[in-house]
Amino acid sequence: xxxxxxxxxxxxxxxxxxxxxxxxxxxxxxxxxxxxxxxxxxxxxxxxxxxxxxxxxxxxxxxxxxxxxxxxxxxxxxxxxxxxxxxxxxxxxxxxxxxxxxxxxxxxxxxxxxxxxxxxxxxxxxxxxxxxxxxxxxxxxxxxxxxxxxxxxxxxxxxxxxxxxxxxxxxxxxxxxxxxxxxxxxxxxxxxxxxxxxxxxxxxxxxxxxxxxxxxxxxxxxxxxxxxxxxxxxxxxxxxxxxxxxxxxxxxxxxxxxxxxxxxxxxxxxxxxxxxxxxxxxxxxxxxxxxxxxxxxxxxxxxxxxxxxxx
Amino acid sequence: xxxxxxxxxxxxxxxxxxxxxxxxxxxxxxxxxxxxxxxxxxxxxxxxxxxxxxxxxxxxxxxxxxxxxxxxxxxxxxxxxxxxxxxxxxxxxxxxxxxxxxxxxxxxxxxxxxxxxxxxxxxxxxxxxxxxxxxxxxxxxxxxxxxxxxxxxxxxxxxxxxxxxxxxxxxxxxxxxxxxxxxxxxxxxxxxxxxxxxxxxxxxxxxxxxxxxxxxxxxxxxxxxxxxxxxxxxxxxxxxxxxxxxxxxxxxxxxxxxxxxxxxxxxxxxxxxxxxxxxxxxxxxxxxxxxxxxxxxxxxxxxxxxxxxxxxxxxxxxxxxxxxxxxxxxxxxxxxxxxxxxxxxxxxxxxxxxxxxxxxxxxxxxxxxxxxxxxxxxxxxxxxxxxxxxxxxxxxxxxxxxxxxxxxxxxxxxxxxxxxxxxxxxxxxxxxxx
Numbered sequence: 001x002x003x004x005x006x007x008x009x010x011x012x013x014x015x016x017x018x019x020x021x022x023x024x025x026x027x028x029x030x031x032x033x034x035x036x037x038x039x040x041x042x043x044x045x046x047x048x049x050x051x052x053x054x055x056x057x058x059x060x061x062x063x064x065x066x067x068x069x070x071x072x073x074x075x076x077x078x079x080x081x082x083x084x085x086x087x088x089x090x091x092x093x094x095x096x097x098x099x100x101x102x103x104x105x106x107x108x109x110x111x112x113x114x115x116x117x118x119x120x121x122x123x124x125x126x127x128x129x130x131x132x133x134x135x136x137x138x139x140x141x142x143x144x145x146x147x148x149x150x151x152x153x154x155x156x157x158x159x160x161x162x163x164x165x166x167x168x169x170x171x172x173x174x175x176x177x178x179x180x181x182x183x184x185x186x187x188x189x190x191x192x193x194x195x196x197x198x199x200x201x202x203x204x205x206x207x208x209x210x211x212x213x214x215x216x217x218x219x220x221x222x223x224x225x226x227x228x229x230x231x232x233x234x235x236x237x238x239x240x241x242x243x244x245x246x247x248x249x250x251x252x253x254x255x256x257x258x259x260x261x262x263x264x265x266x267x268x269x270x271x272x273x274x275x276x277x278x279x280x281x282x283x284x285x286x287x288x289x290x291x292x293x294x295x296x297x298x299x300x301x302x303x304x305x306x307x308x309x310x311x
Numbered sequence: 312x313x314x315x316x317x318x319x320x321x322x323x324x325x326x327x328x329x330x331x332x333x334x335x336x337x338x339x340x341x342x343x344x345x346x347x348x349x350x351x352x353x354x355x356x357x358x359x360x361x362x363x364x365x366x367x368x369x370x371x372x373x374x375x376x377x378x379x380x381x382x383x384x385x386x387x388x389x390x391x392x393x394x395x396x397x398x399x400x401x402x403x404x405x406x407x408x409x410x411x412x413x414x415x416x417x418x419x420x421x422x423x424x425x426x427x428x429x430x431x432x433x434x435x436x437x438x439x440x441x442x443x444x445x446x447x448x449x450x451x452x453x454x455x456x457x458x459x460x461x462x463x464x465x466x467x468x469x470x471x472x473x474x475x476x477x478x479x480x481x482x483x484x485x486x487x488x489x490x491x492x493x494x495x496x497x498x499x500x501x502x503x504x505x506x507x508x509x510x511x512x513x514x515x516x517x518x519x520x521x522x523x524x525x526x527x528x529x530x531x532x533x534x535x536x537x538x539x540x541x542x543x544x545x546x547x548x549x550x551x552x553x554x555x556x557x558x559x560x561x562x563x564x565x566x567x568x569x570x571x572x573x574x575x576x577x578x579x580x581x582x583x584x585x586x587x588x589x590x591x592x593x594x595x596x597x598x599x600x601x602x603x604x605x606x607x608x609x610x611x612x613x614x615x616x617x618x619x620x621x622x623x624x625x626x627x628x629x630x631x632x633x634x635x636x637x638x639x640x641x642x643x644x645x646x647x648x649x650x651x652x653x654x655x656x657x658x659x660x661x662x663x664x665x666x667x668x669x670x671x672x673x674x675x676x677x678x679x680x681x682x683x684x685x686x687x688x689x690x691x692x693x694x695x696x697x698x699x700x701x702x703x704x705x706x707x708x709x710x711x712x713x714x715x716x717x718x719x720x721x722x723x724x725x726x727x728x729x730x731x732x733x734x735x736x737x738x739x740x741x742x743x744x745x
Contacts, residue, residue, distance in 0.1 A: 003582045033733045035693065043566075053364040086554060087556075088422060091421065091422065092422050092503060095422070104614060107563065107565070108561070108563060109562070109563045109566045110560070110561055110562045110563060110566055111421055111559070111560070111561040112559070112561075113556075113558055113559045113560070114557075115360075115556075115557035115558050117360075118358065118555060118557050121692070122693065123694045125690045125691075125692040126690075126692070128690055129686050129690040129691075130686060132686050132690070133682070133683050133686050134464065136682045136683075136686065137679055137682065137683075140678065140679055140682065144675055183582075184741070189691075189692060189693055189695065189696050190625060190695065190696070190699075191686060193625070193691075193696050193699055193700075195744075196683050196686070196687055197632070197683060197687075199638070199683060200679050200680045200682070200683035200684075201680075202321075203641065203676070203679045204676035204679065204680070205735045207672065207675050207676050207679065208546040208643065208672045208676060211482050211671060211672045211675065215668075218579060231437055238644075239650065243642050243643055245641045246592065246646075247636075247639045247643075248590065250585045250589075250635045250638050250639075251632065251635035251636055252635075252643070253581060253585050253588060253630050253635060254577075254582075254584070254632060254634050254635035255581075255632065255635065256584075256731070257580040257581035257584060257631070258577045258579075258581065258631055258632075260577075260580075261573055261576045261577040261580055262573050262576075262577035263351070263569065263570035263574055263624050263626065264570075264623055265570060265574045265624050266625065266628045267624070269628065270628065273632065279523045285698045287656050298629070303392035303697075
């Protein structure tokens with residue numbers, strides 16, 4: 001099986017992407033959305049022509065006494081104005097300010113405002129949720145594989161699954177660090193949701209392959225066939241490859257439909273899911289199972305030493 | 312064989328019935344319409360923090376309850392259809408704060424909404440009069456809630472001239488209020504002195520006699536519960552606890568409408584692409600999987616209506632995503648079937664084996680999805696995430712039924728069980744090969 005044989009190649013590929021992700025994180029960090037940092041977000045679309053330029057809008061925001069805002073154009077005449085958390089009174093003066101004394105008219109599309117305490121609460125909740133999902137999934141895998149102990153003990157399946165999951169978390173975060181720097185993508189509660197869904201999805205894939213390894217190991221035992229562990233894993237990956245790829249493909253199909261046709265408010269959410277699904281499939285096929293083999297090879301030398309000692 | 316076929320036909324009929332229900336219940340005036348969240352229907356979502364630091368700890372719950380009632384009344388006066396006002400505790404992560412959630416569908420002017428909720432309520436007494444045209448009017452007597460010391464609830468047993476056990480609301484004015492009240496009552500015996508809260512009449516007692524002691528009794532046709540509520544409203548005429556707006560979301564109706572159309576489009580295309588892939592790759596079983604997937608969609612939509620689930624942009628995204636994920640079980644089974652066929656089993660046997668062997672993978676992986684969904688629902692924080700999680704969990708559960716039970720029944724009902732013909736094998740083959 002070429003995947004297991006060439007595992008070092010696939011490991012290197014993942015390591016390279018992880019390095020890029022971490023580098024981007026160090027260099028640019030993440031852009032947190034208002035639901036984590038607190039703040040207000042106003043989306044408007046000017047109906048009077050000509051629509052004011054971003055600079056003019058920025059000046060109008062500044063003139064209405066709101067400091068620390070950022071303005072991003074959306075569409076032809078629309079603007080997304082992000083400000084620190086506004087009180088209702090500040091919001092009222094901003095709304096008036098944006099008409100430039102009645103010279104401009106606009107439609108307000110949405111206004112989101114999240115206080116700093118709610119923001120930090122959502123941040124804490126997200127971290128708890130992430131930790132809890134990782135823990136629950138790891139425990140679940142260990143439980144599912146508690147009966148398999150030869151030649152790799154069940155906790156190692158759990159460990160490998162965790163490594164694969166960490167892989168699936170780091171890469172989307174890195175991608176969002178890059179997207180945040182160039183396209184203003186924000187890390188918000190939806191992003192965390194996407195990551196959690198991807199974790200569940202990726203563990204699907206990992207379980208299916210591990211399940212097959214388990215089945216093949218049992219079959220070999222029953223038929224008294226001696227097979228190198230590497231070959232068993234390779235065979236299992238091969239047998240489940242179609243399923244892994246096809247399942248991801250159907251999910252990718254619906255996600256692409258959502259990305260191209262769906263509402264703008266979920267665009268980055270869908271992108272996070274897409275990146276995660278692709279990464280998750282990659283990790284369970286090209287990283288997870290091969291890592292089992294690597295672990296098995298690592299314990300071999302020890303066994304040899306033990307035998308020597310016994311002699 | 313016939314048994315399976317009958318079950319299959321029944322399943323298809325039930326599926327069609329559910330589909331009919333989903334479509335038909337969307338007509339105007341029918342029960343069970345879809346319930347759309349504010350981000351699809353347009354409206355405002357406001358989250359207030361209640362400052363309960365000055366409330367005795369044992370009274371916090373009742374103070375929050377009366378806060379809810381007061382705000383709900385104001386919101387109702389505001390003329391919003393189906394507003395939602397609910398108390399929420401911040402939980403451990405939220406530092407145990409008491410919060411109030413207010414959802415106002417259709418209200419997109421945040422300033423107006425904030426004013427309506429935050430305004431100081433008015434309790435006042437007005438005299439009923441008849442104007443020149445004969446219409447009844449209420450004249451403001453300059454006696455307002457600021458002169459009220461407190462209200463208490465009493466029952467009429469033991470009092471003279473009253474029906475026993477009738478609730479009586481006793482208003483006690485402060486000295487200035489008592490003087491005004493005495494003047495008004497002595498000049499207007501026999502007339503109706505109505506009590507208004509937030510400009511809505513809550514009681515219209517008749518002045519029996521001049522009342523000098525600053526105590527007014529309201530007897531009326533209240534039930535004890537109504538009387539209790541009235542006393543609470545009178546005592547907590549002002550908001551029982553100060554509130555502060557900590558987060559808000561306002562979405563214009565046009566943006567919401569657009570999001571809904573776009574979501575439906577994305578869903579249709581997503582479904583179409585998945586169906587096309589299933590049929591091209593898995594052939595006959597693929598067609599069956601598409602039928603099962605249609606049933607999945609209908610069943611989910613019906614559940615959304617019946618529970619009812621408030622659909623949001625994120626919830627619809629979850630549903631569309633789940634269409635892509637629901638076929639996972641089908642794919643697992645069909646791939647397994649192919650292997651069993653390869654190993655020389657007859658079709659019927661291969662179908663049964665495929666399902667049996669794929670089952671442990673299906674249950675394991677769906678369980679992990681459910682775990683993720685439950686944690687998301689539990690720790691979701693925002694309504695958006697909870698909506699996503701709920702739809703996701705429902706999707707996983709429904710897919711286990713449609714992708715496994717329905718698909719198997721339909722496949723077996725086709726009756727290729729003992730067929731070894733090349734055509735049958737082609738139909739059950741997959742991928743690019745023969």
